[in-house]
Amino acid sequence: MKINKNMKMADLILMNYQLLPVINRFEIQLGFGEKTIEQICKSKNIDTDFFVEIVNAFHDENYLPEKHFQNRSLSLIINYLKKSHNYFINVKLQNIELMINEFVKKCCSEEVSKIELIKSFFEEYKKELIIHIDHEDSVVYPYAILLEKVFLYQKKEDLEEFKKYKYNINKYASEHSDVEEKIFDLKNIIIKYIPKTKETNLCNHILFDLFELEKDLINHQRIEEKVLIPNAIKMENKVINN
Amino acid sequence: MKNEKLEMKILIFEKRHIIAKGLCSIIKEFENGIEIILIDSLIQFQNNIQNIAPDLLFVNHHLLEKLSDSFNKTKLQHTKIILITNNKSVSFNDFLIIEKILINEIKSQVETKIQNIITNNFAPEDEHNNEGEISERERDIVKLIAQGNTNQKIADQLFISPHTVTTHRKNITKKLGIKTVSGLTIYAILNNLIEI
Numbered sequence: 001m002k003i004n005k006n007m008k009m010a011d012l013i014l015m016n017y018q019l020l021p022v023i024n025r026f027e028i029q030l031g032f033g034e035k036t037i038e039q040i041c042k043s044k045n046i047d048t049d050f051f052v053e054i055v056n057a058f059h060d061e062n063y064l065p066e067k068h069f070q071n072r073s074l075s076l077i078i079n080y081l082k083k084s085h086n087y088f089i090n091v092k093l094q095n096i097e098l099m100i101n102e103f104v105k106k107c108c109s110e111e112v113s114k115i116e117l118i119k120s121f122f123e124e125y126k127k128e129l130i131i132h133i134d135h136e137d138s139v140v141y142p143y144a145i146l147l148e149k150v151f152l153y154q155k156k157e158d159l160e161e162f163k164k165y166k167y168n169i170n171k172y173a174s175e176h177s178d179v180e181e182k183i184f185d186l187k188n189i190i191i192k193y194i195p196k197t198k199e200t201n202l203c204n205h206i207l208f209d210l211f212e213l214e215k216d217l218i219n220h221q222r223i224e225e226k227v228l229i230p231n232a233i234k235m236e237n238k239v240i241n242n
Numbered sequence: 243m244k245n246e247k248l249e250m251k252i253l254i255f256e257k258r259h260i261i262a263k264g265l266c267s268i269i270k271e272f273e274n275g276i277e278i279i280l281i282d283s284l285i286q287f288q289n290n291i292q293n294i295a296p297d298l299l300f301v302n303h304h305l306l307e308k309l310s311d312s313f314n315k316t317k318l319q320h321t322k323i324i325l326i327t328n329n330k331s332v333s334f335n336d337f338l339i340i341e342k343i344l345i346n347e348i349k350s351q352v353e354t355k356i357q358n359i360i361t362n363n364f365a366p367e368d369e370h371n372n373e374g375e376i377s378e379r380e381r382d383i384v385k386l387i388a389q390g391n392t393n394q395k396i397a398d399q400l401f402i403s404p405h406t407v408t409t410h411r412k413n414i415t416k417k418l419g420i421k422t423v424s425g426l427t428i429y430a431i432l433n434n435l436i437e438i
Binding site for chain 1 (some may be wrong): 278293418421422424425432
């Protein structure tokens with residue numbers, strides 16, 4: 001089902017509660033009353049069409065940008081992507097880490113070395129994800145924002161700075177790797193090979209969070225690959241040809 | 243249930259929503275893991291076809307006609323195409339048509355065709371040995387991977403070709419649901435294949 005702006009915000013969440021952290025990235029909090037998506041977006045100064053596209057893309061993985069998402073401002077997209085980064089690092093990864101630490105504390109001595117092993121696997125993954133995210137925040141996104149500035153205003157000093165960047169979006173596209181592979185592994189390891197434990201609830205919650213993080217990451221990557229990259233390439237072509 | 247996403251994509255390019263959705267659900271009955279993308283407009287198709295790069299393309303024959311006059315055919319040169327049509331005798335020289343599905347075909351005919359298309363094009367390399375525990379040989383390979391060996395070293399040690407090692411690794415991933423080397427290492431330790 002396609003989500004449209006006349007839908008009530010409350011109905012959106014009743015339909016798919018996993019959208020909650022997504023709408024939080026737009027600074028929208030609970031207590032929607034009977035307001036529609038459009039009403040809430042307007043009151044918060046959010047680009048309604050952009051919002052609708054983001055929630056659709058998250059809700060339905062087959063949703064593809066047609067006229068949607070084309071010629072969207074890169075800074076708008078990047079603003080959203082950065083907020084997701086923040087959520088991955090400061091909320092999701094931290095939650096999972098806390099739970100894994102708690103799990104290590106609670107398990108009995110025979111199991112502990114095995115759980116420690118799973119913990120170290122997670123830590124390794126966390127490091128990789130942070131490096132990936134840092135690279136985007138510090139190299140890719142600033143590049144794209146500058147690109148858009150040059151494209152829109154054609155100022156000389158921006159162009160000079162732009163030329164100094166030895167970077168292009170194709171480089172990003174080709175090095176853009178699957179960041180969710182290890183979550184896939186971790187889920188399988190926990191589901192299949194975790195030692196028998198009494199901490200069933202804790203294990204379940206770790207898994208729930210891993211599933212959510214994985215889905216969020218895949219969606220994030222889809223927006224980068226299907227929206228950010230194609231839009232940036234179009235701008236690059238125009239800027240370079242001028 | 244297979245524990246790995248099958249790495250294959252089907253694109254359905256069809257304007258009539260009922261037909262596209264119907265086709266989609268028939269395919270899913272046979273193989274739930276396939277990624278299916280629906281597209282209903284020409285512009286969207288042309289903008290996205292290269293990104294999507296589907297393994298199979300189901301397309302309405304009128305839409306394919308439109309593509310053959312306006313579209314750069316080389317983009318679809320190697321794509322296997324299944325025509326959705328009501329005309330048995332329609333043919334296209336420039337495309338790789340592997341099957342036709344007629345709109346008025348009865349249930350069993352459509353189902354047989356789709357089943358054949360999927361099994362002929364998407365059979366995993368080691369179909370009979372796809373589920374359950376890993377074999378002795380695969381165990382040895384997991385051990386060697388966990389000890390940090392490259393494919394070449396593993397091949398040398400077991401007197402097999404690197405290509406065979408790759409095949410074994412694919413099957414191991416299918417069975418265990420673990421893709422990365424560090425994941426396999428954890429598996430090996432948890433299951434006492436190696437010690438730390």
